[in-house]
Amino acid sequence: MRFSARMGGVRRSYIREILKVTQNPEIISFAGGLPSPDHFPAQAMARAAAEVLADNGPQALQYATTEGHPPLREFISRRYKATWGLDIPAENILITTGSQQGLDLMAKVMLDVGDAVLMERPGYLGAIQAFSLFGAAFSTADLGPRGVDLDQLEERLRERPKIFYAVPSFQNPSGATYDAATRRDAARLLENSDTILLEDNPYGELRFKGEDVPPVRAFLDQERCALMGSFSKIASPGLRIGWITAAPELMHKLVTAKQASDLHTSSLAQRILYRFLETNDLDAHIAVIRQAYGERRDCMVEAIRRHFPEEARTTEPEGGMFLWGTLPAGTDSEEVFAKAIERKVAFVPGRPFFVDGTDNAFRLNFSNSTPERIEEGIKRMGQCLKEVMARGGSAPAGAEPGLDI
Amino acid sequence: MRFSARMGGVRRSYIREILKVTQNPEIISFAGGLPSPDHFPAQAMARAAAEVLADNGPQALQYATTEGHPPLREFISRRYKATWGLDIPAENILITTGSQQGLDLMAKVMLDVGDAVLMERPGYLGAIQAFSLFGAAFSTADLGPRGVDLDQLEERLRERPKIFYAVPSFQNPSGATYDAATRRDAARLLENSDTILLEDNPYGELRFKGEDVPPVRAFLDQERCALMGSFSKIASPGLRIGWITAAPELMHKLVTAKQASDLHTSSLAQRILYRFLETNDLDAHIAVIRQAYGERRDCMVEAIRRHFPEEARTTEPEGGMFLWGTLPAGTDSEEVFAKAIERKVAFVPGRPFFVDGTDNAFRLNFSNSTPERIEEGIKRMGQCLKEVMARGGSAPAGAEPGLDI
Structure with a gap:
């Protein structure tokens, strides 16, 4: 072989x-x-599935657009606005087959063999895997009680990695969270670099102590950050529905790469999820x-x-x-x-x-x-x-x- | 950027x-x-969805194994045996997010930039896209009324492409089908090459005239062929469920690559499909x-x-x-x-x-x-x-x- x-x-x-x-x-x-x-929410999902298949069966079972189910993208856009005042239009949101696919797509469109990727230390294993498959050369910045070590971040950004991958809220594996000041300072460093922040936020809504802090994306120009999210932890992972937001130029490349990767994420799963969101109180x-x-x-x-x-x-x-x-x-x-x-x-x-x-x-x-x-x-x-x-x-x-x- | x-x-x-x-x-x-x-089959899918979520809601909504839902893999294995007498054990079957993902995974595990891929001429666009993203160098063998041109196939195989991608039944775009003799002859040429046949068979069951012919895989050693299939044309494409069969060594690599690509295909969609298959007459x-x-x-x-x-x-x-x-x-x-x-x-x-x-x-x-x-x-x-x-x-x-x- x-x-x-x-x-x-x-x-x-x-x-x-x-x-x-x-x-x-x-x-x-x-x-x-x-x-x-x-x-x-198995019962609520069962109701959503029954309604979708009764009302829109043929559409839910047919091929669909690569970008994702439009009302689901609108839902995510509205939620960013309502929660953080963030303006992320639906057309800058790509539905992915779990947020793991967001990592794969970012690697595909950004990385040539040997390109540098900056990771948190310790770092999320799924990202190490996805980037490794595209030949990434890793550097790291330590995590501490307030988040990423800013001196190390500054030093590493000077080496011009293409991507800084970060999970600033309740990180996997460490549970560490960047405090508000670290977010602002990290954003300032990134603003002056030519590294893209790939911010992964699957756990941000699962806070049970302390005060919510906005994503680092809130402090950055849209061109400098791709922000990922997921319904796996707030609805259910078996749907395999996540998303990635990106500025138009990057978004265009991500859509092209997704087309070649799986055409689109399950339209049935997307429509069931959207019906669930429409008819239940997610909060x-x-x-x-x-x-x-x-x-x-x-x-x-x-x-x-x-x-x-x-x-x-x-x-x-x-x-x-x-x-x-x-x-x-x-x-x-x-x-x-x-x-x-x-x-x-x-x-x-x-x-x-x-x-x-x-x-x-x-x-x-x-x-x-x-x-x-x-x-x-x-x-x-x-x-x-x-x-x-x-x-x-x-x-x-x-x-x-x-x-x- | x-x-x-x-x-x-x-x-x-x-x-x-x-x-x-x-x-x-x-x-x-x-x-x-x-x-x-x-x-x-929207109504039958609605029943299947209701049953799955009532009987196994938590499992259908949870993370699952990368390889796919075991009973679904068993179903595909049994069907190969019943239809063609083919022995393809369930552990050599990987469920993919549509068969487009099979193309992406094969490209990922097989192709370095500049590696040769042999295509039919004309060829399936989704495959051209998937292989292009991994830097494939294409060669082609013409399709004719009896299938691939065997002289051209023999000549091109001498150039040792890593993959020969073929859709031998009712090809997209041409509708062309290899006849039984062409299948046997193509298999003989491949058997003596070190090229892997990637056989894609989404339309094989949609024959309305003439006699069914077995996949080329039936004439080949398992090491020489990865065979892909899909439920998109025989059940529905919105599920995004396909599969790829491969010998153990290649299978192992494909599973590793899929893990990094999307962890696994929607467990909800897989279980709904399997329940549909269990409770309806697919034929x-x-x-x-x-x-x-x-x-x-x-x-x-x-x-x-x-x-x-x-x-x-x-x-x-x-x-x-x-x-x-x-x-x-x-x-x-x-x-x-x-x-x-x-x-x-x-x-x-x-x-x-x-x-x-x-x-x-x-x-x-x-x-x-x-x-x-x-x-x-x-x-x-x-x-x-x-x-x-x-x-x-x-x-x-x-x-x-x-x-x-």
């Missing part, structure tokens, strides 16, 4: 491989990045999710206080689905993982989120477990941590420590 | 641009490649479509005999959705198109289906127009043809004539 060079450097998602291990229902899994299925639905995730986050934070050794530092995120942990340098989270699987509890070791092999961090998902299972799982994981840490670290000297976010 | 080099050579689909012109319901359009929405449904398309094809063929000038030669396909026309060398079908649009009838000039600019051919779609509109549209188009041909050709000397298929 003669495969393309790009396939040489790409591994399958480590996380999706871990998910196979955790299919076993006996395993308490904090590994997935899954929203809670208990909060999917009320999001409020229910926020409440549930907030409770699960509190439960995990409290269980960690009781069961984890003090040296395992963890974040206390204000929203989203993830909590981030850092172990003393030299403690390998994959060793903890091996032990945890024996005890029937799973999480994601941090290594795949770093392009430099950092190994003393880990990610915990709290959205997809009940409080009871969170308590029991954290207790088991605490025992594993204590055992591995008591034995002393095993990592090679010189491995860079994970970040204390 | 600093775009990737690959975007330099890619135009938007000419056909999809034409479709915008033909949104006007006053225009009789033979331009689209659309199946007939009169024959979509009976296809028989209805076949009957309707056969009538429309007969109607178009007869109208052409009455209204087209004799020098405009057209095919009489045994299945599928398209009929192909060839004008005397020097007559530019785009000139006919301009005149036809004034008379409110549309078709697709042949140029975009050739990588060499051939301009005296055209494609007519018959699946998406009623017999009455076919009669009226062909009559108008015949007048345009007569007028343009009476004036004499306008094409530059030396343009290669379109094919008489």
Whole structure:
């Protein structure tokens, strides 16, 4: 077989491989990045599907335009205006097959082999994968408690990466959020660069503590930022409906690339979703999710206080689905993982989120477990941590420590 | 803006641009490649959607595996066995977001810039687009009344293209079909090459005349062929569900590439489709479509005999959705198109289906127009043809004539 060079450097998602291990229902899994299925609006979607197929069956089942279902694009445009006062016309919004496709399309239209992409450190695995397939050369800027490290951002932007990929709200994997000042300062740096900010915001509406902050896009000229969003976390991921907003020149290229990639996103799924949005109160639905995730986050934070050794530092995120942990340098989270699987509890070791092999961090998902299972799982994981840490670290000297976010 | 080099050579689909012109319901359009929405199973899909969301709502709305819904993959596997005696296990079948995504994934895993891809001449536009985006260098082998020209195929295979892309049954755009002997001979040539056959078979089940012939894949070792299929023409395209079959090594790469492209195809759409297939008789449904398309094809063929000038030669396909026309060398079908649009009838000039600019051919779609509109549209188009041909050709000397298929 003669495969393309790009396939040489790409591994399958480590996380999706871990998910196979955790299919076993006996395993308490904090590994997935899954929203809670208990909060999917299945009945409302069923009504929406019935109405769409009764009223517009032939159109919902026919080929459709690449750009997406016009009323759905209008809905997204109106929501940006209502929430943030942002003027993003519907014609600058492209519906994508999940926001993962937005990453693929941006890579397709922007990257030649060896082009630089600036990532947050740690960074979102799906983006590392999508950009790797197009031969990206990665650089990184550390995340800290207030967001991206601005000195590092400034320095890296001087190297003229084509894209800076950022998840400024409740990032996957770290849960970190840029505060308002960091957003403004990052925008100012980007405004003076020729790098495009690819801002990914799947979790922004899932805030259960603190005050909402606008996307970085709000502080930037439209030419300098492509902003992505998704219905996966606020409605349901099985629809595979996300979007990307871009200025007209970039939008034109993205549409061309999408045409060649899958013609268009499922018209049936788009119309069902739009009918759901038209006939239900999305904000009320999001409020229910926020409440549930907030409770699960509190439960995990409290269980960690009781069961984890003090040296395992963890974040206390204000929203989203993830909590981030850092172990003393030299403690390998994959060793903890091996032990945890024996005890029937799973999480994601941090290594795949770093392009430099950092190994003393880990990610915990709290959205997809009940409080009871969170308590029991954290207790088991605490025992594993204590055992591995008591034995002393095993990592090679010189491995860079994970970040204390 | 600093775009990737690959975007330099890619135009938007000419056909999809034409479709915008033909949104006007006053225009009789033979331009689209659309199946007939009169024959979509909207009510059966509505029942399937209701059942899926009532019985398995949370699963249908959750993230799912990249490979696709397992029972759907089993269904496709069983159907290959029942129809052709082909052993294609479910684990060698990847569900894609329409078969257009199969083209994108194959290009991703196989092609580096400048790699050779062998196409049929004329060739499917969506494939030209998908491969162009990955920098393919095209060669071609002519289509004739019995299928691909075997001498040309043999010669081109000696140049070791990575992929030979073929639509052996009722091809888009030409409607041409390889006969059984051509399939066997083409398979023998491929067996002795190191080129992978990418066989695309969206129309194979839409035969209304003559005898069914097995896919070329049936005569080949699994390592030498990736076979694609689609539910777009036999169920409905708005679902965006196709598939690609491949031997394990290639399958592994395709799954990795799909993970980075859109994680997975809509689980809701996959489950609705599978429930539809489980609770309805697909073969009976296809028989209805076949009957309707056969009538429309007969109607178009007869109208052409009455209204087209004799020098405009057209095919009489045994299945599928398209009929192909060839004008005397020097007559530019785009000139006919301009005149036809004034008379409110549309078709697709042949140029975009050739990588060499051939301009005296055209494609007519018959699946998406009623017999009455076919009669009226062909009559108008015949007048345009007569007028343009009476004036004499306008094409530059030396343009290669379109094919008489």
